[in-house]
Amino acid sequence: MCCIIGLYLAFSQPGLSGGFILDDWPNLTGLEQAKTSQGFWHYVFGGVSSTLGRPLSLFSYALQAHDWPGNPYPFKLAGMAIHIVNACLVFAVCLLIGKLQDWPVRLSAQFSIVVTAFWLFLPLNISSVFYVVQRMTLLSALFSWLGVLGFLWGIQSNKRLGGVVATFAMAVAYGLGILAKENAVLTGLEVAVLYAFLLRGRYGSKRWDAWIAMVCVLPPALVLGYLSLNIANYTRAEFTPWQRMLSESLVLQDYLFKILWPTPGRLNIFNDGFPAYKSLGDSWLVLEANAFWVVLSAAALWWRKKYRFLAFGLFWFLAGHVLESSIFGLELYFEHRNYLPSAGLIIGLVGELFAWRARRANTASNASDRLTLAGLASIALFHLAVYGAEINSWRSPAIQAMSALVERPDSIRAHQEAAAFFANSGDYANSALILNAIEKKWPGFPGTYSQLLMLGCVDDHVMLPDKTGLIARFKSGVFDRGTLDAWNQILDFKKQGACRNLSWQDFQVYTDAITQNQNFAFQMEDWLAMKSLALDAEGKLIEAAHCLDAIDETAASLDFLLLKAKFYAVSGLAQQSLAILEGMRSRSSANLRQWLPIRAEVEKMTEQLRFKLSKP
Known part of the structure; x- marks a missing residue:
């Protein structure tokens, strides 16, 4: 195990030299205030990612506030360390699974090492580890693994104390895991899948059946039921819950292929160009994907006794996606959503192979064993090669931005990230060129015009739309997350004496137009706060105060x-x-x-x- 971790550290070094990207900025910007003792707790408990605010994750970021924003290295190093800890927990979980299958110690150890190695080096996990904001996913998974480990220890002890330990472990998984990220509530479903397919036949009892129902199934069922009853609050304008479910069947299929057969061109953090389908008749791909999951699930249930590990792996994978890849109105596609679900899939695939080896322990020849190990080694080398190629694209913002443009031509975020990279590098001409290409391909976003105005603050040669066009766009344009960030940057430039082509009066006119746009209504506090800071910079203190009366x-x-x-x-x-x-x-x-x-x-x-x- 130490050799595997050492190899992982050696292969993963390039990922530590990358920069902050995408959602890192809005989620970590508050770290400026966390550098003071008073602002520290304000940042920790001020999270807006969810109702609970994910304070445990924010606490971990606040401990590194002194490195923000100039030094991403410690943030990425922390993510890598948590991933290694999680891998050790996976190893321990697999050892207990092997023990509960009555496998020989050597076979259980081999099974655990193979699973851990595949998951540790899974190319799809790179975005979870080195995309700094996804530390939330890593921490949530850590507590989920502790819950699974506590359950396995409890059921193998076969004593009353086992139930107490299992219950305490699940309380930790739910309590602390949810404070890191809400996905931890699904730990119960994953444990229920583990029990149903791999353990119930040998270790099941009425007491454990009741424990699974009350501790593992009921809490996530209550949460999912509450969210479903309030589905109107968790729906996006782009698609209905039904349309999202249809589209997610293709997304899940793509996730599956990325786990089983990853390639550098297929893996990328920018997946916002994935299409949303409106009905079963939109494309034969929709019909195929939905049929694929129905048939695969039915087959897994039908042959669940013969291929227990495969059935377990499939339903663990699906259980892990119930919250983020079903009817609830989140964005369609993010690779980091597979961090925990992928582990169950790997355990299932590798476990089925080792279960076959265990059944043939007395009859298998050395030749068949060597053939099995050679097959695993070949797959491992392929994954390792893909991992090395993919981690290389994370070694710098430049490489990441350029590879995204090539691999994701339909992603507006890939183009925006490339434009931001050129702007931060001082290449304003290329940045403006990409922004104009965005406007041509994806018209209607206020953020594109906002970023052009921001470029105009530092380069007088940037061609800007006329004032009438700007106001019209800001009043009715489609929401995008980069608009507010661009205007905060413009405000900083104005305070420094830049933006000679943008007067304070125009600043107020444009931001007034955005505050009239209902697509930005949910950000109204942030916009009014920025407008008041702009009036304050002009010395208009009374107006700055009354600006906030709008809410x-x-x-x-x-x-x-x-x-x-x-x-x-x-x-x-x-x-x-x-x-x-x-x-x-x-x-x-x-x-x-x-x-x-x-x-x-x-x-x-x-x-x-x-x-x-x-x-x-």
């Missing part, structure tokens, strides 16, 4: 209200500022996650304002 205080977040109170205070409106702070205190019990990190600051500010108002 009703009963609907605003505590962070937004704190910013509003600060603007009122510096504008000389101390009484109004104090009223906002007191209102925040009365609301604190409704949102402790937001309140606790800012409590000390609010109390200090309240005390200062009361003292100021008490003076004659």
